[in-house]
Amino acid sequence: MKKHHSADFKAKVALEALKEQKTLNELSSEFGVHSVQISSWKRILQDHLSSAFAPSTRGDRKRSDREATLLQTIGSLQVDNAFLQKKLQKFL
Secondary structure: OOOOOOHHHHHHHHHHHHHOOOOHHHHHHHHOOOHHHHHHHHHHHHHHOHHHHOOOHHHHHHHHHHHHHHHHHHHHHHHHHHHHHHHHHHHO
16 A cells, blocks of 8 residues: 655655765654655755745736736726816816
8 A cells, every 4th residue: 555645744754864864774764664765855855945945936926916906906096086076076
């Protein structure tokens, strides 16, 4: 039966392997995971470690799109408000 490990568990094991305080065999015995699997998780962690500090372009793009939409809506409402105020002055 195939075991499915959580991302937190994988990160914990990979981080321990990255510290290199214990051998892969010791970690394998401790966590109940094959040493080849630990090596794989360690390599994945090393490959993606720099992305943890990279700026989030996707989140920034969503925020700027939303801000542009909101600014457009605000501008439209200001024009409508000014128009209605001028029309109201004629009736007072």
